[in-house]
Each structure stands twice: as structure tokens, then as C-alpha cells.
Amino acid sequence: MATVSGLLPVCARAFVRLRAFPATTSARLFSTTTRPFSQLQNAFPTLSNLFAGTPNRYGLKASLAFSVVFNRRDFSNAPGKVNIGHLKGALRTHASPLRVQLPYSIILSQKQALGTVATAEKGSGSGGPTARPIVGYWMLFSASLVFGIIVLGGLTRLTESGLSITEWKPVTGALPPRTQEEWNVEFEKYKNFPEFIKLKRNMTLDEFKFIFYMEWAHRNVGRLIGVLFAVPFAFFALRKGYMTKPVKTRSFIITGLIGFQGLLGWLMVSSGLQPHLLEDEHAVPRVSHYWLAAHLSSAVIIYSLMFRAGVDILRSNLSPERLQKIKSALTSRALIPLRPLSHICVALVFFTIVSGALVAGLDAGLIYNEFPKMGLGIMPSDMWNYSKKEGKGRWWVDLLENPSAVQFDHRVMGITTLTAVSSLWLFSRRIPLPPVARTATNLLLLAGWGQVALGITTLLYMVPIPVAAMHQAGSVTLLTAALWLTHVIKRVR
Numbered sequence: 001m002a003t004v005s006g007l008l009p010v011c012a013r014a015f016v017r018l019r020a021f022p023a024t025t026s027a028r029l030f031s032t033t034t035r036p037f038s039q040l041q042n043a044f045p046t047l048s049n050l051f052a053g054t055p056n057r058y059g060l061k062a063s064l065a066f067s068v069v070f071n072r073r074d075f076s077n078a079p080g081k082v083n084i085g086h087l088k089g090a091l092r093t094h095a096s097p098l099r100v101q102l103p104y105s106i107i108l109s110q111k112q113a114l115g116t117v118a119t120a121e122k123g124s125g126s127g128g129p130t131a132r133p134i135v136g137y138w139m140l141f142s143a144s145l146v147f148g149i150i151v152l153g154g155l156t157r158l159t160e161s162g163l164s165i166t167e168w169k170p171v172t173g174a175l176p177p178r179t180q181e182e183w184n185v186e187f188e189k190y191k192n193f194p195e196f197i198k199l200k201r202n203m204t205l206d207e208f209k210f211i212f213y214m215e216w217a218h219r220n221v222g223r224l225i226g227v228l229f230a231v232p233f234a235f236f237a238l239r240k241g242y243m244t245k246p247v248k249t250r251s252f253i254i255t256g257l258i259g260f261q262g263l264l265g266w267l268m269v270s271s272g273l274q275p276h277l278l279e280d281e282h283a284v285p286r287v288s289h290y291w292l293a294a295h296l297s298s299a300v301i302i303y304s305l306m307f308r309a310g311v312d313i314l315r316s317n318l319s320p321e322r323l324q325k326i327k328s329a330l331t332s333r334a335l336i337p338l339r340p341l342s343h344i345c346v347a348l349v350f351f352t353i354v355s356g357a358l359v360a361g362l363d364a365g366l367i368y369n370e371f372p373k374m375g376l377g378i379m380p381s382d383m384w385n386y387s388k389k390e391g392k393g394r395w396w397v398d399l400l401e402n403p404s405a406v407q408f409d410h411r412v413m414g415i416t417t418l419t420a421v422s423s424l425w426l427f428s429r430r431i432p433l434p435p436v437a438r439t440a441t442n443l444l445l446l447a448g449w450g451q452v453a454l455g456i457t458t459l460l461y462m463v464p465i466p467v468a469a470m471h472q473a474g475s476v477t478l479l480t481a482a483l484w485l486t487h488v489i490k491r492v493r
Helices: 037-043 045-051 072-077 084-093 110-115 133-158 180-191 194-199 205-238 245-271 289-316 320-329 338-361 385-389 395-401 403-428 435-460 465-488
Strands: 003-005 015-019 029-031 067-071 099-101 105-107
Touching: 133 205, 133 289, 133 465, 180 194, 180 205, 205 245, 245 289, 289 338, 289 465, 338 403, 338 465, 385 395, 395 403, 403 435, 403 465, 435 465
Parallel strands: 015 067
Antiparallel strands: 003 099, 029 105, 067 105
16 A cells, blocks of 8 residues: 655645446556555656646646546555545645555546646646736736837827938947037938928928937837847747747747737838839828838737737636636637637727828828818718729728828728627627626727727817827727627637
């Protein structure tokens, strides 16, 4: 008869089940009359993997929980008796190490060992990324920085500062000019490009310093985000137990997107420095609205990946009891149609943001400053002018390049998104929801109506910078509310 000692006071609750298994069960059978518990652990690879990691003083990882299943037949024939209540109590209340004489067989099924409770890495109950809580907080902190740079980028565009720095120096460009001579050199560079020649011939050096610092701040915040994401990522990835493979993969993708975002930013700026903008007398020296839309879309995608990763990781680290409560609250069949509706809202918000970038890139907010009409009707009279006058015969040219049509598109997208959000909210009132999900739907509705109100105000007052910046921030806030809703109603597996 062997002794099994130190079953451990685990942090997560362990589940002990008594079941009747036939002697021929496919589960691996180990006899404790010949093997101590430590040898049994080594003989069972899956359980041994669960025990891997930093051990506590009882030799097992603190977050481990597992299932022990006794064969009723062997138990009933055993000469000794085991107080199962004491065993359960020790595992639940974190008592001191337990010594139990087990004169019977123990069946440790791989499926039961892995499936009954949270594993050593925790978070299997959430179905999402799993990692330590600090990784989740780091993701959310990074997302907040991206939120800030999106708003700062909007201010850079609104103040027409984006073309003030005419070179791309990822490293040496981090420092601004420090002497008067250096400022004069930068100003002379700017004078050689279309924006100054066509639009700002009367600009003074002090005015140039303002737009230079706006663009410089935008680029440096981007550099800061890159460093504050890449360095902690390398630290977490190299330290055992901080990240799982899915989280590492997602973080690696985000790191690549951050670098790509910098490249997109320069391609956008360089599109406004091209010589052909001087050759064409009707051309307006500004960045390509296509590159602007790509630049903003990339930032929004990065933000969304960070935010969802952060909240998923934090939920995965909840206690098994809380995860079980969440799982029970989300089992209602009434939630099934709400999940795709929430994802539709996320998609609509994203594409509305993209259409808003096209509006900003074409300065389409400076025309038809009225609502709901555009001129004499709901649809502008010059909606299809480009495709007709230029003989292209392609309607999509107007939808992408005609400022009147682009503003109309944005109006339609905004109203469609608001309709979807309002419909989701009305539907949610008819079904039972957990309190956090109810809060999420209410915040989504509030953000949707607030964003539309800001958009109409921006239009009616011909794009005042403070209101327009709030409108851009409101779009990301609305996206955050939609993403949070998809998270809180996501099924716990």
C-alpha cells in the first residue's frame, strides 16, 4: 500500500468525482499498491504537463486543479476507508497537505484531467486568449495609447499639419530642431513642396513651428507605442508562463501591424508631396484620401485587436466560480441571435469610420452644411457628376472620389449604423440579459446617438476643430462599446 501525500492546497477549486467505471475502461489504470503518487504522475504525460511550471512548496503549480475519479468497486472492497468529505474540504479550503491511504485503484482520465476545471494556464473556460492578468492590463494600456493617437491624428489632419515634415526618419527624426538655424532649414524644405507654394505662401516661421510640432508629436507618439508594445512583448514572450501560444501569435501580429502602420503613415504623407500637385492647376495639395483611409483603418484594427485581447485575457483569469456564473448566465437560447447582431454592429461601425476618413481626406465636410437635406433633396444633385462628365461610366468613381457622393455615403453609413444599434437595443429589451450585458447594450445605444449628434453638429458648423476631434474620438468610443458587447455575451466554453 502506497501513500499519497501533499495533494496540495490549490488556488483554483479542484473537483472530486465518484463514478463507477468497468475494469476494462479505456482510461489509464494505475495501482497505488505498487506505485506512489509521484511515480503515477510521471507515468501520466498529460498530468505531468499540467504540473510543469513554477512549483509551490507542495511541488505543484498553484493554479492547478484536476479531477480524481475513484473506482467504486475497488473502493467498496478496500480494507481501509477514506473520508471523501475531508478530501473535498482540504482541496476547497486550502488546508495543509493531506495524507490519505488509498488501497485501491485511481483512474486519471486525460479528458477529465484537462476538461473538468481550469488548467495551469487558466482561462480555458473563456474560450479566448489566455495569459497572466498583467498581459491583459498591458494590452488595454496599449489600446488606450492607440485611442489617443487616433484622436491626435485627427487633430493633425484638422490643423493641416501632416505635410509639415517632408522627410521620413524613423530614428533620427525623433528629435525636433533645436536651434534657429535648424528651424530655418526645415522651413526651407517645406517651402519647396506644393502645400506651401499653393496654399500657405504667407506662412511665418512661428506658424510653421506649430504645424511642425503637431506632426512631430503624432509621429513620436507612434514611436512610443511601438516601443511600449514591442519591449514588453519580448519580455513576456521569453518568460515562461506569461503568454500562451495564441496570445504570442496575436501579439506578434500586432507588432507587425504597428510597424506597417508607420509605413502607411509615410506613404500617406508622401502622397501630398508629389510634384504633379503643382503641375495640375486644379489639384489640391493634400494627402491621398485613399492612403488616409488605409492609415486610419490600420490604427482601428490595431486598437480592436488590443482591446479584445485585453478584456478576453482578464476574463479568462477570473475564478472558476465566477466563470461558472458567467457561463450559466449566457446559456439562454435568447442570446443566440444577439451575438451575430453585435458583430454586425462592429462591422458597420468600422466601415462608417472608413467612410469618415474618405470625407476628411476630400474635405467633404465643408460642403452641404445642412441636415438632413443636401441642397434641394436628400441626395445631392451632383451625386454622379464625376462619372458622367469624365465619361468613365463607372458609378463607383463618384462614390469614392466625388466629395458630394462621399459625404452622402457617410451619412447613409452613419444612419444605417445607428439603426442597427437601436434595433439591437430594442431586441435586447425583450430578452433576459446578465447585468453587464444590459449595461453594454445601453452604453452602445448612448454612444451611437451621441456620435450621430456630434457628426451633425460638425457638419452644421463647418467642421470646427474641437467638435470634429470629439467626433473622431466618438467613433472609436462607439467601436469600443460594440466590441465590449461582443465580449460580454461571448459564450464561455
